[in-house]
Amino acid sequence: MKLLPLEYAGNVRIGFTMVEVIVVLVLLALASAIVAPSLFTSHPEESSEMRAIVGRVRTAAIRRGETVRLRIGQTGAxxxxxxxxxxxxxxxxxxxxxxxxxxxxxxxxxxxxxxxxVGSVWPDALAAFDPLTCEPPPR
Known part of the structure; x- marks a missing residue:
């Protein structure tokens, strides 16, 4: 039995065709487009409560004319x-x-x-806040 070089192998198929690769990529893109929004949704009740607290503290800072620090602990206090x-x-x-x-x-x-x-991270509930106005963006 004589072995032929790869380019003369006839109907032997090695790898994937471009069409197969594109179909798989399109399916992955569709699946990620369906799943991605659920990864970034926040809890609206948590978000509105946080926004109300930040609004009250912001108003206090403006009325007092001084900087105010809002601290939130692990227990939610x-x-x-x-x-x-x-x-x-x-x-x-x-x-x-x-x-x-x-x-x-x-x-x-x-x-x-x-x-x-410094060293603090914005929680998900505050991620959409505008740092200049400390308010959520208009919907």
Whole structure:
């Protein structure tokens, strides 16, 4: 039996055709387009509660004319403290009914802007906030 070089192998097929590769890529794209939105949905009740708290703390910062730090702990307990130092005056506190996705330490300025404190991460509920107005974008 004589072996032929690969280019003379006749009907022997090695690999995939371009059409097969494109069909698989299209199917993967469709599947990911269907699944992706569910990965990024937040809980609306948690989001609206967080937005209400941030709005109240922002209003307090503007009225007082000083920076206010919003801290949210692992249990969902939150505190608004005047100033950025650890020994500031406690302005308000409460308990989130739905725990935030991540812990946060948010700084709200007297001009109405907000930003995460150094080393802090925005939770999912705050991810859509505009740092200049500290409000959710219009829908």
């Amino acid at each position: 939150w505190q608004a403290v005047a100033g950025t130092s650890s020994g500031g005056e406690l302005l308000m506190s409460g308990q989130l009914s739905g725990l935030p996705a991540d812990l946060t330490d948010l700084i709200l300025s007297p001009v109405g802007t907000c930003a995460p404190a």
